[in-house]
Amino acid sequence: MSAPFRIAPSILSADFSRLGEEVRAVVDAGAEWIHFDVMDNHYVPNLTIGPLVCEAIRPHIQAPIDVHLMVEPVDSLVPMFAKAGANIITFHPEASRHVDRTLAMIRDHGCQAGLVFNPATPLDYMAHVMDKLDVVLLMSVNPGFGGQSFIPETLNKLKAARARIDAWKEQTGKTILLEIDGGVKVDNIGAIAAAGADTFVAGSAIFGSKDYKGTIAAMKRAVEAAQAKRG
């Protein structure tokens, strides 16, 4: 059974010289997932971390590692991340020539699969692959950097994605998680939850705060209040 919602700190804003300690600290502070941003300086204008780093943090935590691939091409990295201990692998549909094949490949390697939608990418990419999706991730900033501001139009997009996912659940009984990534803070996470997100990535808001536990707890209170209102 999955919890009603998940907080997924993005290690992009962690202290990379102490990564093992940092992931343990946020999990101890109440985080459900660890969000792992992979950037290739090709699909996005920044360069971060790969499977070696995933493998290095894997023994430090039991929590699922949520690998967000901002790379092009995608396919060759899927088996490498699966082997390195990833639990969830998401990618941008524009970065794969064969979206259906890449989704199937992720599941074949024992991971949960998801598509990531940039702010201007229409949700239509999900239409014919719903049966291969475990997660839909909406970007609320343009990918490439932490610390950017939440793009408000994403709230409308979240509502539209929520409606598609709920209709799919109604039809098939299957759950698809709805994740949000970019500019998530204590003061806007309630509105984001009210729009339908159930999985919340937050980088700078958590790792930039002095008190991880206090920040994550404040986020959870805001999400719980919003979800109680949604019913």
Ligand code: DX5
């Ligand atoms: C941006 C990344 C995000 C980023 C979020 O391309 O995908 O995961 O780390 O950082 P904040 O929460 O600081 O916007």
Ligand code: ZN
């Ligand atoms: Zn991300």
